[in-house]
Amino acid sequence: MRRLISPAAAQPRLSLGGRAKFLFYMAGGATFLAWSANALELSGGELFHSLPVIGRYIVRMIPPDWTALDGLWGPTLDTICIALWGTVIASAIGFPLGILAAKNLNGSRVLRSSALAILNVLRSISELIWAIFFVSAVGLGPFPGALALGVNFGGILGRLYAEAIENVDPKPLEALRATGASRVQTILFAVLPQVLPQIVSYNLYWFEVGVRSATVLGMIGAGGIGFELVTTIRLYDFRQTSAILLVILGLVTLIDQASALLRGSIVK
Amino acid sequence: MNMNVSTTNPVISGASAEKSPIVSLVNVSKTYIRGKLVALTDVSFDIGHGEFVVILGPSGAGKSTMLRCINRLAEPTSGQIFLRGNEITSAPRSLRKARQEIGMVFQQFNLVTRLSVIMNVLSGRLSYRSTWRSLFYSFTREDRAIALECLEMVALGHKAFQRADTLSGGEQQRVAIARALAQRPKLILADEPVASLDPKIARQVLDYLKDVSQRLGISVVCNLHQIDFAREYAERIIGLSQGRLIFDGPPSALTDDILNQIYGSRMESAVG
Numbered sequence: 001m002r003r004l005i006s007p008a009a010a011q012p013r014l015s016l017g018g019r020a021k022f023l024f025y026m027a028g029g030a031t032f033l034a035w036s037a038n039a040l041e042l043s044g045g046e047l048f049h050s051l052p053v054i055g056r057y058i059v060r061m062i063p064p065d066w067t068a069l070d071g072l073w074g075p076t077l078d079t080i081c082i083a084l085w086g087t088v089i090a091s092a093i094g095f096p097l098g099i100l101a102a103k104n105l106n107g108s109r110v111l112r113s114s115a116l117a118i119l120n121v122l123r124s125i126s127e128l129i130w131a132i133f134f135v136s137a138v139g140l141g142p143f144p145g146a147l148a149l150g151v152n153f154g155g156i157l158g159r160l161y162a163e164a165i166e167n168v169d170p171k172p173l174e175a176l177r178a179t180g181a182s183r184v185q186t187i188l189f190a191v192l193p194q195v196l197p198q199i200v201s202y203n204l205y206w207f208e209v210g211v212r213s214a215t216v217l218g219m220i221g222a223g224g225i226g227f228e229l230v231t232t233i234r235l236y237d238f239r240q241t242s243a244i245l246l247v248i249l250g251l252v253t254l255i256d257q258a259s260a261l262l263r264g265s266i267v268k
Numbered sequence: 269m270n271m272n273v274s275t276t277n278p279v280i281s282g283a284s285a286e287k288s289p290i291v292s293l294v295n296v297s298k299t300y301i302r303g304k305l306v307a308l309t310d311v312s313f314d315i316g317h318g319e320f321v322v323i324l325g326p327s328g329a330g331k332s333t334m335l336r337c338i339n340r341l342a343e344p345t346s347g348q349i350f351l352r353g354n355e356i357t358s359a360p361r362s363l364r365k366a367r368q369e370i371g372m373v374f375q376q377f378n379l380v381t382r383l384s385v386i387m388n389v390l391s392g393r394l395s396y397r398s399t400w401r402s403l404f405y406s407f408t409r410e411d412r413a414i415a416l417e418c419l420e421m422v423a424l425g426h427k428a429f430q431r432a433d434t435l436s437g438g439e440q441q442r443v444a445i446a447r448a449l450a451q452r453p454k455l456i457l458a459d460e461p462v463a464s465l466d467p468k469i470a471r472q473v474l475d476y477l478k479d480v481s482q483r484l485g486i487s488v489v490c491n492l493h494q495i496d497f498a499r500e501y502a503e504r505i506i507g508l509s510q511g512r513l514i515f516d517g518p519p520s521a522l523t524d525d526i527l528n529q530i531y532g533s534r535m536e537s538a539v540g
Contacts, residue, residue: 175378175444178339179451180367180395185402189391193382 061242068240079224083210089150098161122155145222289314296347322502330511331491371448375460381433392450418449438469458490
């Protein structure tokens with residue numbers, strides 16, 4: 001076996017045409033980067049000159065003022081709850097749409113492409129924009145934050161569920177169809193057991209992302225720890241800001257580790 | 269297309285329930301890709317109550333397509349199929365009811381391997397229960413009793429709560445037989461049930477199939493490509509070659525000449 005993959009075969013040499021193509025794409029990429037740097041007014045000099053300002057802010061953040069932690073437990077819990085309920089809502093939206101979008105379960109092309117279109121819309125509008133929308137619709141607080149996460153993540157999870165469903169072994173489905181089981185029964189007894197580990201793993205991962213995202217959502221008025229953070233910035237109380245940032249860092253690390261551990265323990 | 273159908277319709281012929289066939293195929297044809305690939309041509313036969321019939325033929329002869337037409341996993345292009353006198357080829361409403369009476373066993377067992385053995389067998393009861401009830405993965409006491417009894421019939425009661433993928437191939441196929449039995453079927457279709465098992469285990473599985481057929485009076489239609497197994501287990505053999513029925517009779521009437529017709533030049537590979 002080993003002899004079959006000789007070093008020469010493992011490293012095919014670029015043909016002349018291939019090399020020209022490679023140079024062409026590189027040049028194209030470089031040109032585009034240069035043009036976009038110009039559009040950004042990207043300037044090394046400006047960054048250099050503002051370094052002292054950035055430094056002054058950092059100095060004003062030290063040492064962290066831990067009195068900021070008084071009354072921070074509530075908002076921290078809010079943030080976790082936003083992520084938790086965001087993921088639950090996302091599942092509730094994503095699961096039915098994912099089933100409708102899966103080629104192997106839904107024979108109707110119209111239904112399938114409409115499910116895919118809905119998922120696309122939910123996914124391509126960022127949770128920040130959804131949050132602005134829901135804050136103005138239902139008012140300030142954690143609830144619009146959970147809704148925003150749920151809707152955006154629903155679009156993502158639905159797409160992931162659909163892909164997981166499309167990859168199931170079709171043979172047990174056929175066997176259940178042959179027993180006279182209904183379509184829903186077939187999904188419950190042949191599809192769901194096959195995709196459940198993946199679904200749980202996706203949900204845990206997007207809950208993690210949700211915690212990070214929920215801190216940002218707080219900053220635009222959707223409650224939680226982010227709201228406290230932006231308040232301290234507005235009050236120029238940067239020593240409190242740094243304390244809250246450290247809490248966020250600890251929280252996100254903790255959740256990531258716990259969720260990674262749980263995901264790793266799910267048997268395939 | 270089939271103007272003579274009514275004369276062979278078992279309902280119109282007025283036979284009694286016991287003597288009427290469990291399944292009748294009348295001029296069944298099946299083509300794929302808009303008629304370009306012919307799988308079955310004009311196949312007609314009846315299967316009687318409790319009969320153990322082996323469909324013999326080389327791979328690609330249309331055996332699998334034919335079985336699938338009977339429970340409509342495949343749609344026949346023309347012709348009619350009757351299940352206990354009721355036409356099932358043109359009755360989508362009663363399809364679930366028809367399938368309930370037909371168990372099926374597959375070459376690859378087709379179990380849900382992540383579920384327990386007993387859950388797989390209980391799946392055979394789904395057609396008796398409402399979708400609402402199934403949402404809670406709930407079965408009746410009767411269902412559970414039937415499932416255990418069916419598992420005992422294939423001597424696997426002691427493995428009921430193991431995950432299906434912890435069982436050997438032969439055991440998995442026996443679970444699949446139990447799942448079919450849990451439907452309380454009148455007919456079992458077995459599509460190359462032993463093709464992925466070694467000969468010793470294959471014999472065991474065929475013994476169980478034959479046993480339940482005799483004990484419970486269930487008709488079995490079994491696709492096989494091994495001639496020796498067909499001769500040993502069949503009460504009746506139907507020979508298929510290139511989608512046509514070319515033999516229908518007892519194993520004793522299966523001469524080398526007919527085998528040559530069924531297998532053609534592929535004879536050697538079928539025997540070996």
